[in-house]
Amino acid sequence: MKVKGKEYRTVWIEGNEVKLIEQRLLPHEFGFFTARDHKDIAFAIKEMVVRGAGAIGATAAYGVVLATLEAKEHNYKNYISNAAKTIQSTRPTAQNIFTGTNYILDAINNLNDLEEIRKVAISMANEFADYDAFACKKIDEYGNRLIKDGFRIGTHCNAGWLAFVDWGSALSPIFLANRTGKKVFVYVDETRPRIQGSLTAWELANENVPYVIIADNATGYYMKKKEIDMVITGADRIAANGDVANKIGTYEKAVLAKENGVPFYVAAPTTTFDLETDSGELIPIEERHEDEMLFVHGTDENGNISKVRVYPKGSKVKNPAFDITPASYITGLITEKGIIKANREEIQKMFGV
Numbered sequence: 001m002k003v004k005g006k007e008y009r010t011v012w013i014e015g016n017e018v019k020l021i022e023q024r025l026l027p028h029e030f031g032f033f034t035a036r037d038h039k040d041i042a043f044a045i046k047e048m049v050v051r052g053a054g055a056i057g058a059t060a061a062y063g064v065v066l067a068t069l070e071a072k073e074h075n076y077k078n079y080i081s082n083a084a085k086t087i088q089s090t091r092p093t094a095q096n097i098f099t100g101t102n103y104i105l106d107a108i109n110n111l112n113d114l115e116e117i118r119k120v121a122i123s124m125a126n127e128f129a130d131y132d133a134f135a136c137k138k139i140d141e142y143g144n145r146l147i148k149d150g151f152r153i154g155t156h157c158n159a160g161w162l163a164f165v166d167w168g169s170a171l172s173p174i175f176l177a178n179r180t181g182k183k184v185f186v187y188v189d190e191t192r193p194r195i196q197g198s199l200t201a202w203e204l205a206n207e208n209v210p211y212v213i214i215a216d217n218a219t220g221y222y223m224k225k226k227e228i229d230m231v232i233t234g235a236d237r238i239a240a241n242g243d244v245a246n247k248i249g250t251y252e253k254a255v256l257a258k259e260n261g262v263p264f265y266v267a268a269p270t271t272t273f274d275l276e277t278d279s280g281e282l283i284p285i286e287e288r289h290e291d292e293m294l295f296v297h298g299t300d301e302n303g304n305i306s307k308v309r310v311y312p313k314g315s316k317v318k319n320p321a322f323d324i325t326p327a328s329y330i331t332g333l334i335t336e337k338g339i340i341k342a343n344r345e346e347i348q349k350m351f352g353v
């Protein structure tokens with residue numbers, strides 16, 4: 001997507017370095033982070049330099065590439081495999097980290113020449129990143145068919161292009177609807193505690209899509225007033241039965257949507273599906289650091305980014321990053337292969353199994 005007239009992806013490789021958009025600075029500054037080895041990649045994923053299922057999946061794939069470049073002749077198999085484990089251990093919930101790293105590992109598994117392994121790893125990581133961008137671009141076409149002129153759309157967390165390699169999942173149909181002249185308006189959930197709504201707001205502003213930010217607990221109020229016509233969220237993992245793991249608070253939105261007769265769609269590429277996990281309750285939920293709750297980040301009066309405590313010292317915190325929305329609350333899953341019902345039969349049919 002374009003920022004100040006220049007085309008960017010969230011992650012790409014330049015020689016022996018992986019470049020990322022530094023999401024910890026947004027929405028205040030637009031800058032970059034350079035990863036020089038697989039440990040930098042693990043740091044970037046864990047510390048949310050890069051975030052969102054698709055973006056961390058592609059970044060993880062490039063992390064395995066860096067591991068092949070670091071590896072030495074005498075022990076490269078172990079080195080690469082341990083590096084992949086380090087990357088996979090950064091965040092447990094989003095399926096794309098595993099899809100991305102395994103995509104490279106499977107391709108190099110039977111190769112025995114380190115130079116060839118490096119070449120294949122780079123080409124497969126680029127292929128994986130290209131597929132992520134392609135899939136999100138297809139999602140915009142399918143999702144746009146659901147959006148009527150004048151629709152007011154609710155969304156939670158950030159599932160725009162920053163959360164993928166390009167385009168995004170939940171936001172890409174909205175971008176297309178807006179670009180093709182439909183009148184759309186977005187209700188952006190703030191998404192405490194990490195306030196991913198600020199990334200969504202930044203992306204919508206960048207695409208000239210009108211929006212308003214609402215507190216996470218205001219969604220029901222607006223649904224009841226019939227001011228939200230549909231909801232589209234992203235997903236971090238979709239289980240074999242159609243249950244969806246997504247940012248904490250998604251479950252509440254889905255329940256409220258059902259109660260108020262608002263269609264609730266989840267947009268995700270097939271790389272987010274996990275057919276080996278039978279249902280949502282088996283998906284591991286990441287518990288994040290208490291500081292995400294105890295402090296907020298923003299700019300002060302002088303424009304300097306600062307961190308401010310909002311709770312009394314010594315307060316105890318629970319901070320699950322994701323929750324599970326049961327399939328029965330989901331109107332449909334928007335994928336690059338079309339829109340399907342959130343159930344085992346349709347998912348199996350889509351994967352041809």
Ligand code: MRU
Binds near residue numbers: 051169321
């Ligand atoms: O914890 P984050 O910021 O990495 O959260 C991931 C997300 O961006 C969302 O849960 C999103 O809605 C899924 S779509 C990539």
